[in-house]
Amino acid sequence: MSALLEISDLRVLHGDRPIVDGVDLTLRPGEALGLAGESGCGKTTTALALMKLLPASFTQSGTMTLRPPGVEEPINVERRTEAGMQLVRWRHVSLVFQGAMNSLDPVKRIDAQIAQAITLHERPQSADDVRARIGELLTTVGLTPALGQRYPHQLSGGQRQRVMIALALACRPSLVIADEPTTALDVVMQAQILDLLERLRKELGLALILISHDLGVLAETCDRIAVMYAGRIVETGPVREVFAAPQHPYTKRLLDSLPVIGGSRELAPPIPGGPPDPSELPQGCRFRPRCPYAAEKCLEDPPLREVRPRQAAACHFAPWTEWPEAHEAAIEGAAG
Amino acid sequence: MTPLLEARDLAVHFPGPRRTVARAVDGVSLDWQSGEILGVVGESGCGKSTLARALLGLLRPTNGSVESNGVAIDGRGSLSELRKRVQMIFQDPYQTLNPRQRVRTIVAEPLRVQHVAGDAEARVRRAMEDVGLDPQRFLDRYPHQLSGGQRQRVAIAASLVLEPDGLICDEPVSMLDVSVRAQILQVLMELRRRRDLALLFITHDLSLAWSLCDRLAVMYLGRIVEQGSAVDVIERPQHPYTQALVAAVPVPSAEARIREPLSGELPDATNVPTGCRFHPRCPKRFEPCDKVDPPLLPTSAGQAAACLLHDPAHAPDAVA
Numbered sequence: 032m033s034a035l036l037e038i039s040d041l042r043v044l045h046g047d048r049p050i051v052d053g054v055d056l057t058l059r060p061g062e063a064l065g066l067a068g069e070s071g072c073g074k075t076t077t078a079l080a081l082m083k084l085l086p087a088s089f090t091q092s093g094t095m096t097l098r099p100p101g102v103e104e105p106i107n108v109e110r111r112t113e114a115g116m117q118l119v120r121w122r123h124v125s126l127v128f129q130g131a132m133n134s135l136d137p138v139k140r141i142d143a144q145i146a147q148a149i150t151l152h153e154r155p156q157s158a159d160d161v162r163a164r165i166g167e168l169l170t171t172v173g174l175t176p177a178l179g180q181r182y183p184h185q186l187s188g189g190q191r192q193r194v195m196i197a198l199a200l201a202c203r204p205s206l207v208i209a210d211e212p213t214t215a216l217d218v219v220m221q222a223q224i225l226d227l228l229e230r231l232r233k234e235l236g237l238a239l240i241l242i243s244h245d246l247g248v249l250a251e252t253c254d255r256i257a258v259m260y261a262g263r264i265v266e267t268g269p270v271r272e273v274f275a276a277p278q279h280p281y282t283k284r285l286l287d288s289l290p291v292i293g294g295s296r297e298l299a300p301p302i303p304g305g306p307p308d309p310s311e312l313p314q315g316c317r318f319r320p321r322c323p324y325a326a327e328k329c330l331e332d333p334p335l336r337e338v339r340p341r342q343a344a345a346c347h348f349a350p351w352t353e354w355p356e357a358h359e360a361a362i363e364g365a366a367g
Numbered sequence: 368m369t370p371l372l373e374a375r376d377l378a379v380h381f382p383g384p385r386r387t388v389a390r391a392v393d394g395v396s397l398d399w400q401s402g403e404i405l406g407v408v409g410e411s412g413c414g415k416s417t418l419a420r421a422l423l424g425l426l427r428p429t430n431g432s433v434e435s436n437g438v439a440i441d442g443r444g445s446l447s448e449l450r451k452r453v454q455m456i457f458q459d460p461y462q463t464l465n466p467r468q469r470v471r472t473i474v475a476e477p478l479r480v481q482h483v484a485g486d487a488e489a490r491v492r493r494a495m496e497d498v499g500l501d502p503q504r505f506l507d508r509y510p511h512q513l514s515g516g517q518r519q520r521v522a523i524a525a526s527l528v529l530e531p532d533g534l535i536c537d538e539p540v541s542m543l544d545v546s547v548r549a550q551i552l553q554v555l556m557e558l559r560r561r562r563d564l565a566l567l568f569i570t571h572d573l574s575l576a577w578s579l580c581d582r583l584a585v586m587y588l589g590r591i592v593e594q595g596s597a598v599d600v601i602e603r604p605q606h607p608y609t610q611a612l613v614a615a616v617p618v619p620s621a622e623a624r625i626r627e628p629l630s631g632e633l634p635d636a637t638n639v640p641t642g643c644r645f646h647p648r649c650p651k652r653f654e655p656c657d658k659v660d661p662p663l664l665p666t667s668a669g670q671a672a673a674c675l676l677h678d679p680a681h682a683p684d685a686v687a
Contacts, residue, residue, distance in 0.1 A: 069544035070515075187632055217410040217571050219629045222615035244544055247574075247617030274619055288549035289619055290578030292601055298556060298578065301549030305514055 033098055035060045035205060035238050036081075041093035043073070043080050048309040050076045050089070052262035055335075060100060060205065063232060063239040065249030065270065067285075068259035071306055074242045075129075077259075078208045081108065082126055083116045099123045099205045122152045125199035129211040133191075135183040141194055142179030145169075148201035168197040171234075173227055189220040196227065200235070207231075210242040225252050246289060250274055258282050261307055261317040264335055268342030278344035278351055281318045316346070324348060324355070369436065370398040371533045371565050372422050372453065377431035378589075379414075379421045383637035390636050391417040393589035394431070399567055401532060404559065406568045406580035406597060408612070412633050414589040415569045419535050422567070423455055451481060454526035458538035460518035464510040470495075471506040474525045481529060494524040497562075498554050516547035523554065533565035534558075541572065552579065573616050577601040585609045588644040589636060591663060595670020605672040607651045643675065655681055 036058040043051040051073040058064050066074045080091045095108035097119070106119060120126075128134075136144055145165045150156065156164075166176035172193040183191060192212065199207050209228065213221040229252060231237050243249055249256055250270055257267040258281065266279040277283040287299040304321045307313055313320050315330040322329070328347045338349040379392040391414045399405045399422075407415045420426045422433055424446045433440045435449050454477070457463050464473055474491045477483075483490075492502040498520040510518055519539065526534055536555070540548040556579070558564045570576050576583055580597040585606065593606040604610045611629040631648045634640060640647050646656040656675055663673040675681040 069546060189632060218573065218612060218615040219410055220632070221617070222629075225617070245617065246545075246619040250619045251617045285545055286619060288545055290574045291618060292574050292577050292613065292616060296578045296598075298549065298552055301553050302546040303550075305516065305547065 034058060034096075035062075035098055035100075037094075037096045038077075038081065039094045039096075041077065041080055041091065041095065043076050043085065043089055043091045045089050045309070049262055049312070050309055051080065051091075054093075054259075054262075054264055056257065056264075058206070058238055058240065061232065061236045061238055062255065063241060063253040065253035065256040066240060066242045066259065067244065067246055067249055067256055069244055069306060071309075072259040073262040074259050075210055078126065078210055078240065078242060081208070082120055082124060083108065083111065083113070084120075084126075097123055097206075118152075121148065121199075121204065122202045123204050124206045124208065125202070125204045127192075127195050127199050127207065127209045127212050129214060135191060135194060137183050139182070140179065141169075141181055141183070141186070145179065145194075145197060145201060148198045152202045164201075168200060169194075171200065171231070172197045173223075188216060189223060192216065192220075192224055193227065196224075196231075200231070200237075203235075204237075206238045206240070208240045208242070211244070212241070213248060214243070214245070221248070228252060246274075246286060258285070261312065262309065263317065263345065265318065265346070266342075266344045267335070268339070272339065272342050276339070276342075276351075278338050278342055278349040279318075279346045280322050280324050280351075282344075283351075283354060284323075369401055371401045371403075371435065372399045372567075373397075373434045374418075374422060375432050375434070377418070377421060377433065378429045379417050379426055380429040387637035390589050390639055392421060392428075393636075393639070395586075395589070395591055396431075397584060397591065397594075399533065399565060402559070402563045402565050403582065404566045404568065404580045406570060406576035406583040407586060408570055408573055408576045408583060409586035410571060410612075410633050412636065413586040414636070415586050416537055418586070419455065419537055419567065419569050423453060423535060424449055425455075447481065450477075451529050452531050453533040453535060454529065454531045455535040455537065456519070456522045456526050456539055458541055460515070460522045461510075463522055464518055466510050468509070469506070470500075470508050470510075470513075470521055473510075473521060474528055477525060477529050483529065490528050491524075494528040495521075497527055497558060498524045499550075500524065514547070515543055516550055519543065519551050520554065523551075523558075527558070530562075531564070533567065535567045535569070537569040538571070539568070540575070541570070573601060573612055585612070588634065588639055590644060590673065592645065592674070593670060593672045594663065595668075599668060599670045603668050605666045605668050605670060605677060606645075606674045607649050607676075608645045609672075611648075611650075643673075651676060653683060 034057045038056040041051055041054040054077055068074045079085045081095055097106040097108060142165050145168060146161050149161055149164055165179055169176050169179055174193050213224050232239055241252055253270050256270045256273050257264045260281050266282045277286055284302045288301055302321055316333050319325045319329045333345045333347045335343050335345040337343045374395055374397045377392055377395045381389040381391055383389040395418060409415050421428050424440045438445055440449050471491060474494055475487050478487050495502045500520050540551050559566060577597050583597045583600045584591045585593040587608050593600055593609045601613055604613050629648055642657040642659050643661050646652045661673045661675045661678055663671045664678055666672050666677045
């Protein structure tokens with residue numbers, strides 16, 4: 032099967048600061064890819080670059096090709112003008128961003144907001160058709176159609192997030208990007224929304240890019256994961272393999288710092304320091320100053336390469352078969 | 368062990384819309400022992416933050432009492448004493464630090480408020496070293512010159528400067544990235560070890576509560592529904608609500624897991640269901656659950672649970 036989305040050598044500069052620095056990604060139709068990493072690593076910028084929604088102070092380069100099923104010519108996102116992008120956004124790719132549930136129009140009923148999204152792209156339809164489609168969308172996301180008559184403030188956070196997902200689905204896109212869709216929600220609501228995304232994926236054949244700093248959320252929802260650090264992908268592979276046998280010290284330390292119920296209650300030593308400022312990137316491997324395994328060789332930039340079947344890591348010492356006792360990296364100003 | 372704080376049948380009610388009453392905290396009895404890490408977990412709206420504020424005397428209880436060392440916390444005098452013994456840090460250090468003050472002023476503030484005599488500068492420096500901030504580098508900075516983790520460290524330093532016995536932490540790391548969060552937790556654990564500081568963690572993060580806390584109280588709609596050792600409560604939950612919460616935790620593991628999410632949402636505190644508050648969402652409810660309000664009783668597993676399944680007077684034999 033050909034890829035639904037191919038991103039090649041995506042670079043985003045903010046002024047002269049590299050925010051995303053050579054990212055390659057492919058996504059098959061119906062696949063769920065998790066984009067992990069901490070604030071500032073470039074994961075949200077990658078998504079916004081794909082939608083061409085970055086503010087004018089950012090410049091982007093690289094190629095991004097979409098091949099939605101049923102569309103003959105591939106869509107070269109990087110060549111699209113703003114007018115051209117308007118035919119792509121929502122129709123082929125939609126975005127549910129962080130805190131989106133607070134971006135519903137407070138003075139418009141839910142059904143009116145969904146109707147607006149439906150009629151934005153599809154040819155004029157009869158009022159009955161639109162109403163039927165609104166009901167269908169609300170049912171799809173697990174809400175009763177009667178809820179359409181309410182205003183956003185009459186809904187709970189979880190219900191508003193479901194409405195946002197309904198809006199994202201309004202034009203039947205083949206790819207939905209969800210940026211921290213459950214971060215503001217409690218565990219129970221989070222579980223409900225994640226289950227919803229999983230069901231939609233199965234029922235609608237939707238491909239999903241899920242952006243989250245919560246590795247647990249990604250583990251439960253995604254087929255594949257890409258871990259970003261300082262603007263680059265440092266590790267990628269099937270979720271299970273990456274979690275069972277991480278191949279980059281950053282992934283390893285991130286996983287270690289999360290308590291897992293039933294595992295060890297001892298807190299693992301935290302990763303010292305913080306991620307580098309994009310205007311002062313360290314020489315060679317960007318994780319080097321925080322890495323307990325850093326050596327001379329790490330002053331050279333490690334390429335992202337396949338180190339186990341289907342699993343790639345940007346570390347000179349990968350594949351790692353065991354993790355030696357870490358000596359703490361001594362770094363300037365350890366308080367992150 | 369003596370309790371640092373003791374809540375007896377504590378209730379905090381707020382007036383709701385149209386003459387309703389929001390029963391945010393509705394009959395909670397809880398001991399927080401000296402040197403203990405106590406966790407209070409539950410969904411947003413369960414009353415855990417209101418409970419924390421009432422324990423600190425920031426909210427006046429509608430009913431019940433809070434005692435510290437056998438002294439009731441009510442008037443101004445006892446409150447001021449309490450502040451020296453128990454301090455609080457919040458979720459969002461962006462909102463709690465005055466943007467126009469330097470770190471040295473922020474950290475010294477509690478000393479001024481409490482009229483503490485002596486070498487303030489030395490106490491400020493010591494508090495900063497305790498949280499891993501080099502006074503030399505950070506004393507003269509403003510909050511906007513700090514990272515999120517550094518801001519939370521400054522907030523902790525300010526809460527430590529009075530050398531309290533206990534620290535109430537309301538979601539102290541939920542806004543921080545994984546690696547920064549681990550650093551802050553290490554700071555708190557180190558303080559507990561070195562100073563025997565008691566911690567009260569208010570959190571919705573069950574994995575975190577499980578790994579850090581000695582004891583846990585699970586709250587639902589203003590009540591404690593389960594209470595006991597953190598390991599017992601999370602690894603062998605006895606209340607159907609705790610069981611559902613634990614099952615909802617996403618696990619970063621290689622194993623796929625089957626989840627049965629709890630349906631529905633937390634009811635409004637102005638509209639508390641009759642009988643057991645959890646019964647409308649409970650997968651295990653039976654005959655009298657909609658009529659009988661279950662008391663918090665010891666279970667065979669060790670912890671206490673407020674569920675009729677564990678109440679010998681009601682439990683159908685086969686179900687428990």
